[in-house]
Amino acid sequence: MGAGVEYHRRELAFALDATHPSHSLPQLPRAAKSILDIGCGMGQTLMALRLNPGIEAWGVDPDMEAIMAGREIVGSNIHLVLGAGEHLPFPDASFDLVFSRVAMPYMDIPIALAEISRVLRPSGKFWAALHPPGMLAKRIGEDFLRGQARDLAFCCFVALNSGSLRLFGRQFRIRGHCETVQTRAGFQKLLSASGLEPLPAGTRSNQLIVEAQKRQ
Ligand SMILES: C[S@@+](CC[C@H](N)C(=O)[O-])C[C@H]1O[C@@H](n2cnc3c(N)ncnc32)[C@H](O)[C@@H]1O
Incomplete structure (x- = not known):
């Protein structure tokens, strides 16, 4: 499903405004060198994270229009590629952080979580904002x-x-x-089945936030 470029532009504004009720951003692990946003749209969450140039960031989305629009404005260390959460175009153990903001609800979640677990490095972090x-x-x-x-x-x-x-x-x-x-308990069960250890996390306005760590 394509949310539309105007939607992504609006979400970029929310992502940059910490006081907006829909604002939610993952925390970057201190030593993160490579990160991935699944269902990135035009890369709005990656842009809002204001990454330092030492971090290589990747965004994946099946919406070609959003990817093309995002490529016009993202920094040179943000790489936007066409793809789906169920078939991530990356080798095993590639990322220190994988996150997905309100995009997992549109995916086949068990398949996407297996892919996330595959591309995370041991002890790598996963963060997602879901639909309760x-x-x-x-x-x-x-x-x-x-x-x-x-x-x-x-x-x-x-x-x-x-x-x-x-x-x-x-x-x-x-x-x-x-x-x-998703419910927290239901999602945590799916995380555990995929080799991801659930971590405590909260809620943000109308979003259910979950975090997990890849087992060693
Ligand atoms: C509600 S938007 C969220 C966009 C962005 N993450 C944000 O927080 O603003 C949902 C996004 O999920 C993407 N999407 C839908 N199905 C997907 C899939 N199977 N794999 C990856 N992304 C998907 C859509 O193209 C859309 O960009």
């Missing part, structure tokens, strides 16, 4: 009030898919969509 169930409940309420039957049907698919992921570790893809919402 409350977000879906709010959207369903709004759909009811506005009589938006089509979106309501899609929300029902997302709810069923999320339940299937939580109970059976499997999600379904219909017409290219495999969207889910």
Whole structure:
């Protein structure tokens, strides 16, 4: 799914504004030399991190338009490439930090987590901002009030898919969509199954924040 370049420009403004309710950024490990943002859009989170030039940063997104727009404005140590979280175009143990801001909800999460675990170095960190169930409940309420039957049907698919992921570790893809919402406990179970040790983390406004460390 392509969120649109205007969306990414707006998110860049939020990423640069620490007081905005949607602002959320991963913390850089002290000794990080190489980092990866999955579902990077036009690289807005990487730009907002104001990386020092010693860090090589990579961003992956399937939206060609966003990648092309981002390449016009990112610094020379930020490399934006076309790709998906389920098939990361990088060798094993490449990164000290892998993160994904509100993009995992659009991926096949068990497959993407296996890829993240593969490309992280031992003891490397993972950070993600996710969609909690409350977000879906709010959207369903709004759909009811506005009589938006089509979106309501899609929300029902997302709810069923999320339940299937939580109970059976499997999600379904219909017409290219495999969207889910996540609970902390459910996501931590998936992290553990992928060789990632969950770490304590909080919530940020309407986002569920999770952190983990690759096992040695
Ligand atoms: C809501 S936007 C978030 C963009 C950016 N991370 C941010 O925080 O502003 C979701 C992004 O996930 C990307 N995306 C969708 N499916 C993906 C997949 N399978 N693998 C990687 N990225 C994906 C979309 O193209 C989009 O750029």
